[in-house]
Amino acid sequence: MFKKILAFFIAATISASAFIAAPFVHAQAGGATKFQITAPATAVVGEAFDITVTALDKDGKKATGYLNSIMIWTDNIGDTYPMPGRLIPFTAEDAGEKKFSKGVIFKKAGKQKLYVQDGKEDIAGEVTITVEEGNGTTATSTGEIQILTPTVDSKITSSTLLVSGTARKNSKVSLDLNGKNVGTVVSDSEGLFTKEISNISQENNVLKASLIDANDSVIATSSEIRFSKINETSSVYGLSISPSNKVESSAGITLTIDAIKGLSEVTAMLDGTVLKATESSEGKYTIATTAPQKAGEYAIDVTAKTVTNQTTTKEKIATLTVTEKEKTEEKPTATPAFKNVKAETDEHKVTFTFSVENAPADLDAFKIFHNSGSVVTHSASKILKDGVYAWYIDSLTPGQYTFQIQGQNASGALIENLKSEPIMATIGALGCTVSNVGKISVKTDTSKSVLTWEAVTGANGYNVYKIDAEGKYNLVAHVKDPSYTLYLSQGAITYDNFGVKATCGDNTESQDFSGASKVQTGPGMVALVVIVSGFIAAMVLRRRDA
Structure with missing residues (x-):
């Protein structure tokens, strides 16, 4: 019935127009005699699809000069099609052909017809489309429709927002912002949709999208997306x-x-x-x-x-x-050193005893060098007893030897800062060698000066020497204990230099003198210890040896 009424209205319009301005109307039609509707052969209830309307001349070619208006309709009330009940004008830019993207939605299944009619002349066209039922999904929020942008708890600075999301392909989507509808959009053939929302003024906002069927019923809803609008221009x-x-x-x-x-x-x-x-x-x-x-x-x-x-x-x-960064005091690293080195000899053998002060953590053994080679001891822990290391070298040819002991690590590398002083010994006769005496301390009061030094392990006594003006060492006493007392003489205050050697065996002396010490030998008030520098001691020793 609707089709008959619409056809009568159009026919009446055509007749009146032809009577009043027939030449003009023919020119506007651009030679068109019919319309061709390009549409998919099948569609789904509730899903939008594209159509293209083309004006054709009597030879079936595109009438590029068509400038009239058309009207589009279907047989069903409630279907969606472009501009229902209104004329749609063609322009010169259309060149006789106009596309309507996602322009048609059928609400019923079956063979459905789509019509197009010129608004002034008897030019028409139609197409039949097979419409299939959809999946009949009821309202849900299981992911059939989803908002991609904006994201949850995002921030915007503008009053406009481009909303994007996914839904069923070619389907109508309704958007609600803060409980109010802000427009609809149709998804494309991939199910994507985008729509710009404007006039956003609230600071805190809630956005929701709904999927709409052919009867404008909600069949799916998205999760709510909450976002905020920052009311400042700063980013x-x-x-x-x-x-x-x-x-x-x-x-x-x-x-x-x-x-x-x-x-x-x-x-x-x-x-x-x-x-x-x-x-x-x-x-x-x-x-x-x-x-x-x-x-x-x-x-x-x-x-x-x-x-x-x-x-x-x-x-x-x-x-x-x-x-400021907190300063941490670095503890000085203790220097390892050999102490109380003693060598005892007989006809073909030398036996060493010694201790190590501040032994390094990587100490594994000792290597003993001599005139004709070197010997490596067993593991340091195995030759240590009561804090003293002991090792011997046998089958030596009689003669004068110089020995030196050095530590080494587990890989056999020598430990550079753990090396003894050279040790002189005679093989082929009973004898011994002990370490040198260390520095001498001197304390003087009104009547005497007392010399003391650290005891040398293995020593059976000590020879005390006085050094004259020419640098010659003159033996003045042999003492059993590591100290010697000088009683002050009368007269002017005088000072003399003294040196000490340790002895072992049959009065065999240590190799070098102690550092020379200046000692008060004349009267005077209480004096403090004066230790001569190593440089002066070395110079004195050179003069003695010269």
């Missing part, structure tokens, strides 16, 4: 410093800048240095750097640049406090 929101806003000088820090996503460049200014940030996650820009060396308060400025080169700078967005 930078804040800056955090980890591990803390207060660190020691030169400590490692990470700056995290909170800003809108997708900025082309974000930099921070710290202590006069520009630091470039990278977007580590959506809207998070990070910089790994070190704190300034000098203690103080440092304001940090941030500059952000968009892809359109719009720049925003936030001065003093955060402050870094730098403190």
Whole structure:
């Protein structure tokens, strides 16, 4: 019935128009005699599809000069088609052909017809489409429709927002913002949809999308997306410093800048240095750097640049406090040293005993060098007893030998800072060698000067020498204990130099004298210890040996 009424109305319009202005109407038709509707052979109830209307001439060619208006309709009330009940004009740019994207939705299954009619002349066209039932899904929020942008808890600075999402292909989608409908859109053949929403004024917003069937019933809803609108033009929101806003000088820090996503460049200014940030996650820009060396308060400025080169700078967005680094006292490393080295000889053998002060952790054994080779001891732990190491070398040819002991590690490498002084010994006769006497301490009171030194292991006594003006050593006493007392003479205050050698066996002396010490031998007030430097001692010894 609707078709008959519409046809009568159009026919009446055509007749009146032909009577009044037939030449003009024919010109506007551009030679068109019929319309061709290009549409899919099949469609689904509730899903939108594209159609194209083409004006054709009597030869079936496109009438590119067609400039009249058309009307489109179907047989069913409730179907969706372009501009229901209104004329749709063709323009010169259309060139006789007009496409309507996602323009038609049928609400019933079966063989359905789509009609097109010229608004002034008897030019028409139609097409039959097989419409199939959909899956009959009821209202759900299981993912059949989903909002892709904006994301949950995102921020916008503009009053407009481009919404995108996925749904059934070629289907109508309704958008609600804060409980109010803000428009509809039809998804494409891939199920994607986009629509711009404008006039967003609230700070906190809730967006929801609904999938609509041919009867305008909701068959699926998306999850609610909550987002906020920032009422400022700045694209930078804040800056955090980890591990803390207060660190020691030169400590490692990470700056995290909170800003809108997708900025082309974000930099921070710290202590006069520009630091470039990278977007580590959506809207998070990070910089790994070190704190300034000098203690103080440092304001940090941030500059952000968009892809359109719009720049925003936030001065003093955060402050870094730098403190002096706590100084830790380094304990001096104890130097290892051989102590109380003693060598005892007979016809073909020498036996060594010694101790090690501040033994290194990697000490594994000892290597003993001599005139004709070297010998490596067993493991250091195996030749140690009561704090004393003992080892011997046998089958030596009689004669004068110089020995030297050095530590080595498990890989056989020598330990450079653990090396004994040269040890002189005679093989082929009973004898012994002991370590040299260390430094001498002197204490003087009103009547005497007392010389003391550290006892040498293996020594059976000590020879005390006085050094004359020419540097000659003159034996003045042999003592059993590591001390010697001089009683002050009368007259003017005088000082003399003394040296000591340890003895072993049949009065065999240690190789070198102790460091020479200047001792008060004349009267006077209480004197403190005066130790002659190693340099002076060495010079005296050279003069003695010359």
